[in-house]
Amino acid sequence: MPELPEVETVRRGLARLIVGRPVLDVKVYNPKSFQASSGDTQAFLVGARVVAARRRAKVLIIDLDSGYSLVAHLKMTGQLVFRGGEAWAAGHPTDSFVAELPDRSTRVEFRFDDDSRLFFNDQRKFGWIKLLPTIEVENIDFLKKVGPEPLSGDPKLVQVFLKNIRRRNNTVVKAAILDQTVVAGIGNIYADESLWAARTHPATRVRDLSDIKLRQILRAAIEVMTRSIESGGSTMKNYIRADGTKGDYLEKFAKVFRREGRACPRCGSEIVKIRVAGRGTHICPRCQKLPAGI
DNA sequence: CACTTGACCTGTCCGC
DNA sequence: TGCGGACAGGTCAAGT
Numbered sequence: 020m021p022e023l024p025e026v027e028t029v030r031r032g033l034a035r036l037i038v039g040r041p042v043l044d045v046k047v048y049n050p051k052s053f054q055a056s057s058g059d060t061q062a063f064l065v066g067a068r069v070v071a072a073r074r075r076a077k078v079l080i081i082d083l084d085s086g087y088s089l090v091a092h093l094k095m096t097g098q099l100v101f102r103g104g105e106a107w108a109a110g111h112p113t114d115s116f117v118a119e120l121p122d123r124s125t126r127v128e129f130r131f132d133d134d135s136r137l138f139f140n141d142q143r144k145f146g147w148i149k150l151l152p153t154i155e156v157e158n159i160d161f162l163k164k165v166g167p168e169p170l171s172g173d174p175k176l177v178q179v180f181l182k183n184i185r186r187r188n189n190t191v192v193k194a195a196i197l198d199q200t201v202v203a204g205i206g207n208i209y210a211d212e213s214l215w216a217a218r219t220h221p222a223t224r225v226r227d228l229s230d231i232k233l234r235q236i237l238r239a240a241i242e243v244m245t246r247s248i249e250s251g252g253s254t255m256k257n258y259i260r261a262d263g264t265k266g267d268y269l270e271k272f273a274k275v276f277r278r279e280g281r282a283c284p285r286c287g288s289e290i291v292k293i294r295v296a297g298r299g300t301h302i303c304p305r306c307q308k309l310p311a312g313i
Numbered sequence: 314c315a316c317t318t319g320a321c322c323t324g325t326c327c328g329c
Numbered sequence: 330t331g332c333g334g335a336c337a338g339g340t341c342a343a344g345t
Contacts, residue, residue: 143322
């Protein structure tokens with residue numbers, strides 16, 4: 020799925036495209052993809068105006084002037100794609116590659132006052148959108164336990180990150196940085212890219228890494244994700260921006276992810292794909308070595 | 314507690 | 330060409 024940079028890119032698209040619009044109605048194609056208490060949809064969504072598009076970790080929060088919010092997690096294959104209306108037509112890119120909507124992956128469709136639409140497409144149906152009172156958003160289990168925002172600029176970030184990751188001393192570092200309670204937003208792409216940048220083997224135990232090295236890994240994650248947001252995120256297969264266009268982080272900047280068989284940009288060795296923490300993992304075997312003697 | 318594994322789904326790709 | 334298995338950007342519920 021989309022990881023932090025992709026979700027942030029979608030958030031920015033939504034801020035431009037749907038903030039200010041009143042919702043006219045909602046069409047639910049897959050009930051599990053849209054969760055709302057009975058009556059709430061008619062009372063607090065239909066007729067309500069979108070007032071903000073926020074993000075926490077990989078979760079999108081769309082606030083309405085009814086005191087309710089739409090909360091969305093795209094998981095692996097979710098997309099939020101906007102179609103129609105003047106704002107869209109004005110900045111409408113020509114390389115939008117979702118032909119016609121709704122299609123067979125469409126799970127939910129929101130219609131706005133000017134007949135423009137926001138489609139929630141999700142091939143694998145892992146993603147969800149919930150409608151709930153804005154003040155209860157922070158009580159969602161996932162948001163209660165999620166770690167600090169890496170791009171917040173919070174001066175306490177490093178300290179909190181170190182405290183959190185030391186709880187995972189016994190596991191491999193890739194599993195630790197993928198753990199959303201340690202730090203928010205890192206997924207499989209940026210885990211691999213960050214560990215390559217910090218010259219660390221993903222299967223290194225956290226306990227074998229110094230605080231200095233762990234800070235280096237966090238720094239790398241921040242740099243890599245910041246850069247990705249600047250290029251509109253990574254597009255592999257399913258992720259696209261809210262306006263339907265692809266991000267080009269992967270082709271422009273990725274050093275190891277999905278690049279097995281090609282040369283490491285740092286040392287020229289062949290990048291290999293291995294399995295770590297149950298996930299496909301890309302490394303340069305020369306730049307990223309396991310500590311000796313363990 | 315914390316670690317690992319399978320489950321949730323659909324689709325695609327690869328080897329036989 | 331068909332078929333089975335592995336795998337895909339995430340998270341959670343179970344096991345141990």
